[in-house]
Amino acid sequence: MAQKPSIPKGTRDFSPVEMVKRNYIFDTIKEVFQLYGFMPIETPSMENLSTLMGKYGEEGDKLLFKVLNSGDFISKVNEDQFREKNSVKLTTKIAEKGLRYDLTVPFARYVVQHRNDISFPFKRYQIQPVWRADRPQKGRYREFYQCDVDVVGSNSLLNEVELIQIVDEVYKRLKLNVLVKLNNRKILAGIAEIIGEADRIIDITVAIDKLDKIGLDNVNKEMFEKGIPQEAIDTLQPIILLSGTNTEKLAKLKEVLSASEVGMKGIEELETVFNYLADLDVTTEVELDLTLARGLNYYTGAIFEVKSKDMEFGSITGGGRYDDLTGIFGLKDVSGVGISFGADRIYDVLEQMERFPAETVNTTKVMFVNFGEKEEKYCLPILAHLRANGVKSEIFPGSAKMKKQMNYANDKHIPFVIMVGETEMEEGLLSLKDMDSGEQTKLTPDQLVEKLK
Amino acid sequence: MAQKPSIPKGTRDFSPVEMVKRNYIFDTIKEVFQLYGFMPIETPSMENLSTLMGKYGEEGDKLLFKVLNSGDFISKVNEDQFREKNSVKLTTKIAEKGLRYDLTVPFARYVVQHRNDISFPFKRYQIQPVWRADRPQKGRYREFYQCDVDVVGSNSLLNEVELIQIVDEVYKRLKLNVLVKLNNRKILAGIAEIIGEADRIIDITVAIDKLDKIGLDNVNKEMFEKGIPQEAIDTLQPIILLSGTNTEKLAKLKEVLSASEVGMKGIEELETVFNYLADLDVTTEVELDLTLARGLNYYTGAIFEVKSKDMEFGSITGGGRYDDLTGIFGLKDVSGVGISFGADRIYDVLEQMERFPAETVNTTKVMFVNFGEKEEKYCLPILAHLRANGVKSEIFPGSAKMKKQMNYANDKHIPFVIMVGETEMEEGLLSLKDMDSGEQTKLTPDQLVEKLK
Numbered sequence: 001m002a003q004k005p006s007i008p009k010g011t012r013d014f015s016p017v018e019m020v021k022r023n024y025i026f027d028t029i030k031e032v033f034q035l036y037g038f039m040p041i042e043t044p045s046m047e048n049l050s051t052l053m054g055k056y057g058e059e060g061d062k063l064l065f066k067v068l069n070s071g072d073f074i075s076k077v078n079e080d081q082f083r084e085k086n087s088v089k090l091t092t093k094i095a096e097k098g099l100r101y102d103l104t105v106p107f108a109r110y111v112v113q114h115r116n117d118i119s120f121p122f123k124r125y126q127i128q129p130v131w132r133a134d135r136p137q138k139g140r141y142r143e144f145y146q147c148d149v150d151v152v153g154s155n156s157l158l159n160e161v162e163l164i165q166i167v168d169e170v171y172k173r174l175k176l177n178v179l180v181k182l183n184n185r186k187i188l189a190g191i192a193e194i195i196g197e198a199d200r201i202i203d204i205t206v207a208i209d210k211l212d213k214i215g216l217d218n219v220n221k222e223m224f225e226k227g228i229p230q231e232a233i234d235t236l237q238p239i240i241l242l243s244g245t246n247t248e249k250l251a252k253l254k255e256v257l258s259a260s261e262v263g264m265k266g267i268e269e270l271e272t273v274f275n276y277l278a279d280l281d282v283t284t285e286v287e288l289d290l291t292l293a294r295g296l297n298y299y300t301g302a303i304f305e306v307k308s309k310d311m312e313f314g315s316i317t318g319g320g321r322y323d324d325l326t327g328i329f330g331l332k333d334v335s336g337v338g339i340s341f342g343a344d345r346i347y348d349v350l351e352q353m354e355r356f357p358a359e360t361v362n363t364t365k366v367m368f369v370n371f372g373e374k375e376e377k378y379c380l381p382i383l384a385h386l387r388a389n390g391v392k393s394e395i396f397p398g399s400a401k402m403k404k405q406m407n408y409a410n411d412k413h414i415p416f417v418i419m420v421g422e423t424e425m426e427e428g429l430l431s432l433k434d435m436d437s438g439e440q441t442k443l444t445p446d447q448l449v450e451k452l453k
Numbered sequence: 454m455a456q457k458p459s460i461p462k463g464t465r466d467f468s469p470v471e472m473v474k475r476n477y478i479f480d481t482i483k484e485v486f487q488l489y490g491f492m493p494i495e496t497p498s499m500e501n502l503s504t505l506m507g508k509y510g511e512e513g514d515k516l517l518f519k520v521l522n523s524g525d526f527i528s529k530v531n532e533d534q535f536r537e538k539n540s541v542k543l544t545t546k547i548a549e550k551g552l553r554y555d556l557t558v559p560f561a562r563y564v565v566q567h568r569n570d571i572s573f574p575f576k577r578y579q580i581q582p583v584w585r586a587d588r589p590q591k592g593r594y595r596e597f598y599q600c601d602v603d604v605v606g607s608n609s610l611l612n613e614v615e616l617i618q619i620v621d622e623v624y625k626r627l628k629l630n631v632l633v634k635l636n637n638r639k640i641l642a643g644i645a646e647i648i649g650e651a652d653r654i655i656d657i658t659v660a661i662d663k664l665d666k667i668g669l670d671n672v673n674k675e676m677f678e679k680g681i682p683q684e685a686i687d688t689l690q691p692i693i694l695l696s697g698t699n700t701e702k703l704a705k706l707k708e709v710l711s712a713s714e715v716g717m718k719g720i721e722e723l724e725t726v727f728n729y730l731a732d733l734d735v736t737t738e739v740e741l742d743l744t745l746a747r748g749l750n751y752y753t754g755a756i757f758e759v760k761s762k763d764m765e766f767g768s769i770t771g772g773g774r775y776d777d778l779t780g781i782f783g784l785k786d787v788s789g790v791g792i793s794f795g796a797d798r799i800y801d802v803l804e805q806m807e808r809f810p811a812e813t814v815n816t817t818k819v820m821f822v823n824f825g826e827k828e829e830k831y832c833l834p835i836l837a838h839l840r841a842n843g844v845k846s847e848i849f850p851g852s853a854k855m856k857k858q859m860n861y862a863n864d865k866h867i868p869f870v871i872m873v874g875e876t877e878m879e880e881g882l883l884s885l886k887d888m889d890s891g892e893q894t895k896l897t898p899d900q901l902v903e904k905l906k
Contacts, residue, residue, distance in 0.1 A: 005504060005562040005782045008550050011497035013563055015570070016577065019493040035840050037817040037847030039865075040472040044464035044596055045498065045552075045582065046518075051458060065499075068519040068548050070586040074540040085535065087527040095521055097461050099498075109458040110466055117468070119864035121850055124469065129498065133523040143497055156851035158829070165837075279830065281837055329458045364490040376611070377732065384618075384733055387488050394490030397574055398609035411572035412492075 010134070010142030017361055017413075024360045025174070025346055026127055026147070032169045033125040033149050036162055041124050043106040045131075046097040053098075055105045055328065063133045065142075066095035099131040103148040103340075104325070111152055112329035120153030120334075127343075139348065150338030152325065157269060159337050160302045160321065161276040167306055167317060167339065168284040174346065175355050177309040178316070179285050183292035184270050185299045185320070187253065190263015191239060191290075194256065195232035202293060203228065208240050209291035216240065239290060246274055246288045269301060298322055304339055308349050316345045366416040366432075366452055367409045368395035369402065375420050382430065382445045389453040409435060416452065463587070463595030470814055470866075477813045478627070478799055479580055479600070485622045486578040486602050489615055494577050496559040498584075499550040506551075508558045508781060516586045518595075519548035552584035556601040556793075557778070564605055565782035573606030573787075580796075592797065603791030605778065610722060612790050613755045613774065614729040620759055620770060620792065621737040627799065628808050630762040631769070632738050636745035637723050638752045638773070640706065643716015644692060644743075647709070648685035655746060656681065661693050662744035669693065692743060699727055699741045722754060751775055757792055761802050769798045819869040819885075819905055820862045821848035822855065828873050835883065835898045842906040862888065869905065 007013060014022060030040075046067055053061055074082070077093045084090075100106050103126045111122065127147045134140055149166065151159045164180055171178045188205070192198040207222045214222075219240060223233050238256050242249050250267055257263030270288065277286060292303050301321035308316055319339030326334045350356050366386065368379045379395055386393045396405045409417050419431045429442045432451070443451065460466060467475060483493075499520055506514055527535070530546045537543075553559050556579045564571065580600045589595055602619065604612045617633055624631045641658070645651040660675045667675075672693060676686050691709050695702050703720055710716030723741065730739060745756050754774030761769055772792030779787045803809050819839065821832045832848055839846045849858045862870050872884045882895045885904070896904065 005566045006501065007497050007504075007562075007566075008499050008501055011499060013497065013567065014493075014495040015567070016492035016494055019495060023493070034816055034845050035843070037820070037845065037865075039469035039816055040467075040476070041469055042467040042472060044460050044466065045584070046461050046464060046596065048459065048461055051460075062523070065523075066521040067552070068521050068544065070515070070518075072540045074538050074543055082538065085527050087525045090527055091521065099520070109460075113458045113460075114466065114468070119861050121861075123847070131498070143499065151850065154850045158848070158850045162850075169840075276833075280833060281841075363487055363492055367490070380729075380733060387622075388734075390488070392487050392490065394576070395611070397604065397607040397611045397615075408572050408574075412490075 008142070010136030010140075012141060012143070016363075020360050020363055021350070021356050022343065022347060024356065025343055025350070026145075028173050029147050029170055029341055029343075030125070030127065032166055032173065035169070036123075036166055038123045038125045038149055041107075041110060041126055042128060043100065043103075043110055043126070045099055045129075047100055047106055047109065049092075049096055049098045051109050052101060052105060056101055060101060064101055065099040065131045065133055066091055067097040067099065069094055069096055100128075101132055102130050103128060103146045104338075105328075107148065107150065108325045109329055111334065112326050112331045115331060118153075121151050121159075122153055123151045125149040139344070141344070145343045147341040147343055148338055149340075150336050152334055152336035155335050157272045157302075158276065160269075160273050161280070163304065163319070163337065163339050164273070164277060164284075164286060165280065165282055167304075168282045170341070171284065171306075174350065176346075176349060176353070178306050179287060179309050181287055181289040181292050181305045181307065182270065182273070183289055183303040184266040185301055185303060186262045186266030186269065187257070187290065188266075188293060190257040190260035190266055191236070193260045193263060195228075195235050197228055197232050200226070200228055204236065205291045205293040208236075211240060242290060246270075246286070249288050250274075266301075273302070300324070300335075302337060310353050311349060313345060313349055315342070316349065317341045361413045364392050364394055364412060364414045366391065366393045366418060367405075367412075367414045368393070368418045368420070369405050370396040370399045371419075371421055372399045375425065378425050379418070379420055382448070385445065386449055386452065389449050391449070391452045393452075418448070461595070463589030463593075465594060465596070469816075473813050473816055474803070474809050475598075475796065475800060477809065478796055478803070479598075481626050482600050482623055482794055482796075483578070483580065485619055485626065488622070489576075489619055491576045491578045491602055494560075494563060494579055495581060496553065496556075496563055496579070498552055498582075500553055500559055500562065502545075502549055502551045504562050505554060505558060509554055513554060517554055518552040518584045518586055519544055520550040520552065522547055522549055553581075554585060555583050556581060556599045557791075558781075560601070560603065561778045562782055564787065565779050565784045568784060571606075574604050574612075575606055576604050578602040592801070594797070598796045600794040600796055601791055602793075603789050605787055605789035608788050610725045610755075611729065613722075613726050613757075614733070616757065616772070616790065616792050617726070617730060617737075617739060618733065618735055620757075621735045623794070624737065624759075627803065629799075629802060629806070631759050632740060632762050634740055634742040634745050634758045634760065635723065635726070636742055636756040637719035638754055638756060639715045639719025639722065640710070640743065641719075641746060643710040643713035643719055644689070646713045646716060648681075648688050650681055650685050653679070653681055657689065658744045658746040661689075664693060695743060699723075699739070702741050702743075703727075719754075726755070753777070753788075755790060763806050764802060766798060766802055768795070769802065770794045814866045817845050817847055817865060817867045819844065819846045819871060820858075820865075820867045821846070821871045821873070822858050823849040823852045824872075824874055825852045828852075828878065831878050832871070832873055835901070838898065839902055839905065842902050844902070844905045846905075871901070 052064055073094045129143050129145050131143050136142055167180055188201050192201045203226045207219050211219050220233050238252055242252055253267055292305050299320035300323040303320040304318055305315045306317035317339055321337035323335045325336045368383060370376055383393055383395055415435050417433045417435055424430055429444060430448055431440055431442055433440045505517055526547045582596050582598050584596050587593055620633055641654050645654045656679045660672050664672050673686050695705055706720055745758050752773035753776040756773040757771055758768045759770035770792055774790040776788045778789045821836055823829055836846055836848055868888055870886045870888055877883055883901055884893055884895055886893045
C-alpha cells in the first residue's frame with residue numbers, strides 16, 4: 001500500500017448502516033422539536049477564539065481545537081514573543097479561530113449578533129457536531145453531535161413543561177423507557193442559605209447522592225469530613241431523608257425552607273411545573289431529585305436530567321434554565337431554558353436494547369438482478385416505474401456473477417430481489433424473491449408496483 | 454456591549470428561514486439519491502494532514518485549514534527547526550490534522566480503509582461541509598456544504614445514465630429548468646492524439662468555447678498564438694464547427710477520430726449513454742459539449758456539467774468518471790463515477806427565481822394566542838391534541854401584549870392563529886384566524902383538528 005489510510009484518534013467514520021440508524025434518531029428528535037414550534041439554526045464550525053476562550057473554564061480553553069492562521073503566520077509573531085517558546089502565548093499569536101466546543105456559546109453569540117432580526121421568544125433547535133481535544137476513550141469522542149433545543153426571551157414555566165413534553169414524546173417514539181429527574185437551582189440555593197454554607201452545595205449534593213449506597217451515617221460522616229459543621233448537617237437531615245411522592249417531598253421542603261425566600265421561590269416553580277404536567281398527557285415519570293446539580297454554576301432555575309430505565313447508562317438528555325446566557329456577549333436579562341439530547345448515548349442504548357426498527361436499515365426496497373443487456377433493457381422501464389411510485393429501487397450495474405449480485409443485496413439488507421430471465425420476458429412477468437422467507441412469486445409489472453409501493 | 458460578537462470572515466450563520474430553505478434542497482436531493490439506491494456515509498471533519506496534503510496541488514495545500522496540535526506543541530519542535538522561523542516547515546511540526554477540503558479525498562480514504570467491509574459496487578452519497586482558506590467573496594465561502602453522490606467499483610455506463618436520471622429528477626422536483634452538458638475525456642484524448650498535441654487540450658477547449666463570442670477566425674488565431682501548429686488547427690476545423698443534434702455530432706466525430714482508438718472508445722461510451730437515455734423518461738436536455746473539460750486531470754471517462762436554463766449562473770452540478778480514485782491510497786483499479794450538487798448555488802437560483810415553495814417557510818402551522826392562565830389551561834389539552842395529530846403548533850409562552858404575540862406569529866410566518874377568550878370558553882369553541890386572508894371562524898376543537906391536520 002502506498003500509504004495506509006487512517007483517521008485522527010477520537011474521530012469516526014459512519015457507515016451507511018450507522019448513518020441510517022443515526023438519522024432515525026435525529027429525524028425523530030427533529031420531528032418532535034418542530035411539532036412544538038422550534039426551528040433550526042446552524043452556526044459556523046469555526047468561531048473566533050475571542051468568542052470561545054474563557055467560556056468553559058481553564059480546562060475548556062485547553063480542550064478547544066485551534067485553527068492555525070493561514071499564510072505566513074509566523075512572520076506576524078514578534079521576535080521576543082517567538083523566542084519565549086511558550087505554546088499557550090504563541091497560540092494567541094498564530095491561531096485566531098477555534099472549532100466550536102458546544103452549541104450553547106455559539107447560540108448565545110448568535111442571539112446577541114442577530115438580536116434585531118429575532119422575534120422573541122426565540123425557539124430554536126440546533127443539531128451539529130462539536131469538537132473537544134479530550135483524551136479519547138470508550139464512548140468519548142473528539143467530534144460528536146449535540147442536539148440542543150432552547151427557548152430564549154421568555155420566563156414562562158410553560159417552556160420547562162414543554163421541554164418535558166418533548167422528552168416524553170421523543171422517547172415514546174424511540175420506544176425507550178426513561179425517567180426525568182427534575183430539580184431547581186433556587187431550592188439548592190435555599191438549602192445553602194438556611195445552613196449558611198452557600199459554597200458547599202456541590203459537596204452536599206454529592207454526599208446525599210450516595211445515600212442508597214453507603215447509608216445515612218456514612219453520608220453524614222462524609223459531609224463532616226468535608227468540613228460542613230455538625231449544626232448544618234443536623235439541619236440537613238430531613239432533606240437527606242426526603243422521600244415519597246413529589247407532592248410529599250415538596251411539602252417537607254416547604255417546612256425546611258420556609259425561612260428562605262429563594263428556596264420558597266424554587267418550590268413554587270417546581271409546583272407550577274408539576275401542576276401543568278398533571279393536566280397534560282405526560283406518561284414519562286418525572287421525579288424531584290435534590291441531588292441533581294449538573295452545570296450548577298450555569299443554571300439558575302429548573303435543572304433536568306433524563307436517564308434510561310431500561311439499562312444503567314448515565315444521563316442521555318439534560319439541561320436547565322439559565323438567566324444570563326447572553327450576558328457574556330453584553331446582552332443582559334435574556335432568560336432561557338433548554339435541553340440537549342445525547343445522540344451517541346441514545347444510539348448505544350437503542351443498539352444494546354435492540355430497539356432500532358428493522359426497517360431503518362433497509363433503505364433500498366428492491367434490487368433487479370442484472371442478467372445481461374437484453375434483460376436490462378426489459379427491466380429499466382419497470383425500474384423507472386417503481387421509482388416514479390416512490391419505491392427505493394436499484395438494478396445491479398452490469399451483469400456480474402449471480403452470487404456476487406445476491407451477496408450485494410444481502411449485505412445491503414435489501415428485502416426483495418427481482419429476477420428476469422428468458423421465461424419471464426416471454427411471459428411479460430417478473431420473479432420476485434422475498435430475501436427473508438426465500439419465497440418466490442411471479443408478478444406482472446403493475447402487480448409488482450402495487451405490492452411494493 | 455461587553456464584547457461585540459462576530460464570526461470568522463467567509464463563514465455564515467443560518468437563520469431558521471434560511472435553514473428550512475436549505476433543508477428543502479438537501480431533503481429533495483437525499484430523497485432522490487435514496488430512490489436510486491444510494492446510501493449515506495459521513496467522515497470526520499478533521500483528517501490527518503498526511504491524508505489531505507498533496508491531493509489538491511500546491512495551491513490546495515495552502516488553502517487547507519490546519520488544526521494546531523493540542524498541549525505544549527512547541528516543545529516538540531527541535532531548536533534548529535524552530536529558529537528557522539519558516540511557516541510552511543513549522544506547520545508540519547505543530548499541526549497534524551486539517552479540515553477536509555472536499556468530500557472526494559475523504560471518500561477515497563474511506564473506501565480504502567473500509568474496503569473489506571464494503572460490498573462493491575458501493576453507491577454512497579455524502580452531504581457535509583468542507584473548508585477552504587480561500588479569499589472570501591460574493592458567493593464564495595470558507596465553509597460550505599458539498600452534496601456528492603458516487604458509485605465506485607463498477608465500470609457499467611448504466612451508472613452514468615443513472616446519475617443523469619438523478620439530475621433530471623432532482624431538478625424536476627426543484628422546478629428548475631436545466632441543461633446537462635456531457636463530454637468524454639477519451640474523446641478529448643482522441644482529439645489530442647490526432648493532432649499530436651496531447652498537452653494542449655485545455656488551450657484548445659478554452660479557445661473553442663469562445664466560438665459564439667469571438668467567431669471562428671479569432672478562435673483559430675487564439676490557438677495559433679498559443680503555439681498550436683497550423684496543421685493541427687486545420688485538422689481541428691470540423692471539431693470546432695461541430696453542430697446539430699448529438700447524433701450528428703457523434704457521426705462527424707467518428708469521421709475525424711477514426712484513427713484514434715481512445716477517441717473511438719469515447720464516442721462508443723457516449724453513444725451507449727445516449728441510447729440508454731432515449732429509452733428512459735428523461736426530459737432534461739442532454740447536450741454533447743466538447744468544450745466541457747472540468748477537472749480534466751482527474752476524470753478519465755464521462756464529464757458532466759449542469760447549468761440553469763432559467764438564468765446565467767455557471768455550473769450548479771458537475772462530475773465525471775475517474776478510474777483511479779483510490780490509487781492515491783494504494784488500492785488500484787477501482788473505477789468510480791460521481792457528481793456533486795452545488796447547494797449554495799442552487800439556493801441562490803431558487804431564491805432569485807422565487808421557486809421556493811411557500812409552505813417551506815412556515816414550519817409552525819398554528820399558534821394559540823395566550824390571554825392568561827385560565828385561557829391557557831383551556832388551550833393546552835387542545836394544543837396537545839393537535840400535536841398528537843401531527844399538526845406543528847405552539848402557544849405563546851406567557852400572556853404578553855396582543856401586538857407582540859401577533860408580531861411573533863407574523864415574523865414566524867405562522868399561517869393560522871387561534872384566539873380563545875371568555876366567550877369562546879363558554880361556548881366550548883375556538884376562534885381561528887387565517888393570517889393571510891384575515892378571515893376568522895369559530896370551530897369546535899374537533900373541527901379545528903380536522904381542518905389543520
